[in-house]
Structure formats: C-alpha cells, structure tokens
Amino acid sequence: MSSPVLARPRPQYDAADLLTAYLPGSFYYSSPRGTLLADGVHAAVAAEPGASRAGAAARALADARAAGLADPIVAGALGFRPDDAASLVVPALVRRAPAPDATTAAAAASAPVRASRIVTPQPDPADYVDAVRRALLHIETGDIDKVVLARALDVTAEAPVSVPPLLARLVHADPAAHAFAVDVTAPGDPAARTLFGASPELLISRRGRTVTVNPLAGSRPRSADDAENRRRIDDLRTAAKDRAEHDLVIRQVAAVLRTFCSGLDVPEPEVVGTPAMWHLSTRITGTLAEPGDPASSSLALAEALHPTPAVCGVPTSTARDVIADLEPAGRGYYSGLVGWTDADGDGEWVVTIRCAEASEETVRVHAGAGIVAGSDPEAELAETRAKFRTLLGALGVAE
C-alpha cells in the first residue's frame, strides 16, 4: 500500500487578494489574461545598456531553474531608449489569480481622495504646441512621416504619495486595462520610485506558438454624452489622417512579426474604448515558426517590436532623434515596456502609457500624441489632456 503524499495545497487567490497584498517594492500586473503579484528578488537581471535584455533574462531563468526555483519568471520594465535603465528581476515569490473584474477594488475606488495638490506642466502647454509645429516642419520636409510627442504633469502633494490606493482605483476604473506597478528605484536614487499605470496597449502576449499584439494609434477623447461618442467613433473610423497614422504602425509591426511567424492574421482596424479615450485598434495574431528558439521569447519579441510607431515614429531612428530634440525632459520608463516572461518564453508585455512615476510627494504623469501630416497642434494638446485623465482621475485632480 502506498502512503499518501503530504503536501500543502497550492493557495488559490482572487484578483482582489493580490491587489490588496500589493505594496511598493512588489511587481503587480493584471490584464484580461490574469493577475500576477511578484515579491522579493531571487536575482536581478543585469544587462549592459543597449544589449539584449531577452538574452540576459533567458540566462537568469535557466540559472533560477537550476537553483531549484519552481516556474521562475522575469518581471519588470524597460525604458523608452535602448540606453535607458531597465528594472528586471527574477522574483523570489510569484502569486497568480484570475483577471480582475468590475467588483475588484470597489472599496478603494469609493474611498475619498486627499485634495490639495499642485499640478505643474512640463513643459508649458504653449511650448508643447510649439514643439508639435516644429515636428510638422520635419514632416513637411520629408525627414519623417510620423513622430509621437509627449509631455508630463508633475502633481505634488503635501505628503508622500501612497501608490496602492492609486493602483486600486486604476484597476477598478478599467478592469480590462493592463494595470501595473513596478519598483524602478535605481542605485543612488535619493528615494524609492514606483512606475504605475493602466495601459490600453498590448505590445505582445505569447502562449506557446501563438502571439497576439494590439497596436493602437488614432484617438479621440471620450465624451460624457452618448450621441457625441457615436459621432466621435464614426469620425475616428473614417478620418483619413487617423487611418494613415494607424496604418504606419500596423505596417511596421506586421513586418517585424513576419520575420518570426509562419502565419499572421492582420484584420481591419476597429475602434476600442477606455474610460477616457477612443482608439483605432488592430488585434493581430500570429503563429511562431520557431517557438523553442530563445529569439522568439515574449521578451525578445517585445524588444524586436519596440519602439513601435505608436510611441516613437517613422522612420524609427530619425523620429527618436526628433523626440530627443523636441521633448525637453527624457522619457525614462514612459513609452517603454512593462511585463513578464517565463522560462518557456511565454509572457505578456505592454506599452508603458497612461502611466506615472511616484517618488515621495511627487507623481509625474505622462501622455503623448502621434503627429502626422494634417495634425492640428491644438488638437494634439487636447488629446494629451484627455489621456492624462486616466491617471488624474485616480489622483483626484484636474490639469
């Protein structure tokens, strides 16, 4: 007779448990695929700036498995530029739960928000409008077809800002968003820094052979009025300028994916909504030709796709130079990527937008807009203003 195997049952969590357990220093990520909360550092993933982070992640995952860590993952964030800092670790403990739903974090969402915060635009809105005009000159002269220009708001409170209730509000406001919070404190920083947000834009999700990417480009603010929203959706669906802006992104993303996939389905764009915005969206699926190749891991694919013209421009390197010239402050983690990958290469990475970085009393909120021929500088300013609403709503302030 065999004796029974004694083992502690694997704990079952729901999305609310993990959101409640989140504390700065943890890695939190939720999306329609599920919720993940990772704590502690088994190993940091070091990579020289500019070198492939996917290679370093694959080595760290192999070492973690060899050291006996069950189902290790690499989780964290990469910045916008290849030479920006990254924050990637093999966490010591990973807890998973199903995706959040409309009931998740209801209590946090109804809690009052502490008022009296000062909002400082970086740069001044007039300077942003001027930068858009200068970007249009680059487009007229033919240097670039598209560039995404961003600006920021510094929201300063009277006391250190607590990220967990802000994250809970973001999840409650849009349970279908890709919500995240990542510790991005670097050696030498005077205080801890947390990157958090609710991105609508899936850079890549990989399960086995199947990859899904969902670029967004072309936007309208959401209105409080249903009839007005129907008008805006129709307008977005039919406007030649938005369609051209969207097609630039899809063409580049599909071209990159074709080099990894044996089959690719690129449907017609549709309009999707967040609580603050409407976007043109194309949900592309592909079948990987070599799923066992480390060069096809979700992080390797994310690095190959990044930066898409949804956050940078066309052509990529000239657009990146125009951004460096026209945006007074570096982007850091904004418009980079956040997510996780496992030892089989499966994982999910999102574009780091609708996000902010909190440190002590200050939260820096970011938003950008794609500039193409025919863009109206004031309308692009209004678009960034509407995009800020995702984070400002959680903070309980207006621009």
Ligand SMILES: C=C(O[C@@H]1C=C(C(=O)O)C=C[C@H]1O)C(=O)O
């Ligand atoms: C750059 C941002 O958003 C991106 C730009 C968009 C656009 O220009 O229409 C739409 C969605 C995102 O790909 C942002 O939210 O900061």
